[in-house]
Amino acid sequence: MHRRIIAPGALTAAVLLLAIPASAASYAPGAPGIGDPYYPAYGNGGYDVSHYDLRLKYQPATDELEGTATLVARTTQDLSRFNLDFLLDVDEVRVGGAKASFRTSGEHELEVTPKTPLAKGTPVTVVVRYRGVPSSKQAYGFTSWHRTPDGGVAANEPEAAAWWFPSNDHPLDKATYDVSVLVPDGTQAISNGTLQSTSSRLGWTRWNWRSDKPQATYLATLAVGKFDITTGTTESGIPVLNAYSKDLGANAGSARASLERTGEVADFLAGYFGPYPYNALGGYVPNTTTGYALETQTRPYYSPRQFANGSNVSVVVHELAHQWYGDVVSLKRWEDIWIHEGFARYAQWLWSEHEGEGTAQELADYVYASHPADDSFWTVKPGDPGPDNQFDIAVYDRGALAVQALRNEIGDEAFFAILKGWPQKHAYGNASVADFQRYAEEVSGKPLAALFDTWLFQPSKPATSAARTASVATSGGPVTQPKSWKKIAATNGAHGHAERGTGGREH
Numbered sequence: 001m002h003r004r005i006i007a008p009g010a011l012t013a014a015v016l017l018l019a020i021p022a023s024a025a026s027y028a029p030g031a032p033g034i035g036d037p038y039y040p041a042y043g044n045g046g047y048d049v050s051h052y053d054l055r056l057k058y059q060p061a062t063d064e065l066e067g068t069a070t071l072v073a074r075t076t077q078d079l080s081r082f083n084l085d086f087l088l089d090v091d092e093v094r095v096g097g098a099k100a101s102f103r104t105s106g107e108h109e110l111e112v113t114p115k116t117p118l119a120k121g122t123p124v125t126v127v128v129r130y131r132g133v134p135s136s137k138q139a140y141g142f143t144s145w146h147r148t149p150d151g152g153v154a155a156n157e158p159e160a161a162a163w164w165f166p167s168n169d170h171p172l173d174k175a176t177y178d179v180s181v182l183v184p185d186g187t188q189a190i191s192n193g194t195l196q197s198t199s200s201r202l203g204w205t206r207w208n209w210r211s212d213k214p215q216a217t218y219l220a221t222l223a224v225g226k227f228d229i230t231t232g233t234t235e236s237g238i239p240v241l242n243a244y245s246k247d248l249g250a251n252a253g254s255a256r257a258s259l260e261r262t263g264e265v266a267d268f269l270a271g272y273f274g275p276y277p278y279n280a281l282g283g284y285v286p287n288t289t290t291g292y293a294l295e296t297q298t299r300p301y302y303s304p305r306q307f308a309n310g311s312n313v314s315v316v317v318h319e320l321a322h323q324w325y326g327d328v329v330s331l332k333r334w335e336d337i338w339i340h341e342g343f344a345r346y347a348q349w350l351w352s353e354h355e356g357e358g359t360a361q362e363l364a365d366y367v368y369a370s371h372p373a374d375d376s377f378w379t380v381k382p383g384d385p386g387p388d389n390q391f392d393i394a395v396y397d398r399g400a401l402a403v404q405a406l407r408n409e410i411g412d413e414a415f416f417a418i419l420k421g422w423p424q425k426h427a428y429g430n431a432s433v434a435d436f437q438r439y440a441e442e443v444s445g446k447p448l449a450a451l452f453d454t455w456l457f458q459p460s461k462p463a464t465s466a467a468r469t470a471s472v473a474t475s476g477g478p479v480t481q482p483k484s485w486k487k488i489a490a491t492n493g494a495h496g497h498a499e500r501g502t503g504g505r506e507h
Helices: 008-019 022-026 249-259 262-273 313-321 338-354 360-370 393-410 412-425 433-444 449-457 464-469 485-490
Strands: 047-059 064-075 079-085 089-095 101-105 109-113 123-132 145-148 151-154 175-184 188-191 194-201 204-215 222-225 227-233 239-245 281-285 329-331 429-431
Touching: 089 101, 089 109, 175 188, 175 222, 188 204, 188 227, 239 249, 239 262, 249 281, 249 313, 262 281, 262 313, 262 338, 262 412, 313 338, 313 485, 329 338, 338 360, 338 393, 338 433, 338 485, 360 393, 360 485, 393 412, 393 433, 393 449, 412 433, 433 449
Parallel strands: 047 175, 239 281, 329 429
Antiparallel strands: 047 064, 064 123, 079 109, 089 123, 101 109, 145 151, 151 222, 175 204, 188 222, 194 204, 227 239
């Protein structure tokens, strides 16, 4: 009889091998992008964030920002490493309480390697301590941080978060937010949601904001400066908080005359889109030089230039419409931008009708007649415009024309049922143009593939026959410009990404 002698060291190694899970080999780095073809490096793979807790200190005089960001997340794969989208200087990262190693890569990536790998489905808390001067940082040749005479503002689309907090920067990963900002006494810090409290000590005031419904990262905003703040409530009881820079100059009166109608506009839109989906409402106008507005959740951002020619309630309508179309239901990929912009523009058409300044049908007729077949306007496909044309005027105007074509095809009863039903069906989530088409077919009981293809996906002007079918003017003669047209057009400015050197417009 022969016995095999196993050395103690070998026995230990064998036990260790048995203790290692078979899946250990599956641990891998999370992808540096979430998979959006328009912006391959935006967002990240391997985890999902449910909450951001941001504790910040900002010095307006020097544009210095210090922060501690706590991300509450869950892994979606076996992770050896993961990325955050961030631009400021990082002092420390902890994952699950233990220090993690980190390095930067690419234009805006922070690569984090936890002390031990993370199994799929693991709840994880990530803490990042950081500092920097946001206005000194650029990615892809631009900045989304706007320096003002008395502070700074984070507001841009499709990206702004990386300039002030680390995140999974894509609308697919929505989360709730607590934003606490320490600023010098006499300075205000404006953010999304409800103002929970303020407190002052030793020359500094802390402002505590909370957004308790899921919010995309680009819809999170921060504005620090000297503001006049007004408060009120809508007829339906939603609290309204508006903030106006104290140095708006000649634009101050027209800005107030516009934003102070926020509650009225929200109640109007609720009649078409269903109950307002959040517990806070308002807007803010900082002293920036950009020309666009943005639907930052519950508290849209407005450039002073939006009010340079007088009051502009139409732009308020546009940004508030986004609270339903774009914010509570966000795109899956940036190619789905039509669901945001086409319907926000159409809301302006409904407001025009409400104000007796031109019906939605008259505005649709005018858009169709105003652009001849050889106009490049028709080469942009609102249903998938491409990253270079994502905010082209055609996405707005041709996009709204497509909405009117849908209305005429399926009739008002089904159309208005869809307007209200869509935000409820996908509340606080994400959806695509294809999802919308399926939903419209389900509600209306009609096949709509040909209509969607004609009005959203063909790079040419819909033929007279298609326009006639959609009840759009086809006479070929001049069409009277609706009275509201100049007001609506005034919200456009020069279309294109403001921080990439092409001017500004409403988003």
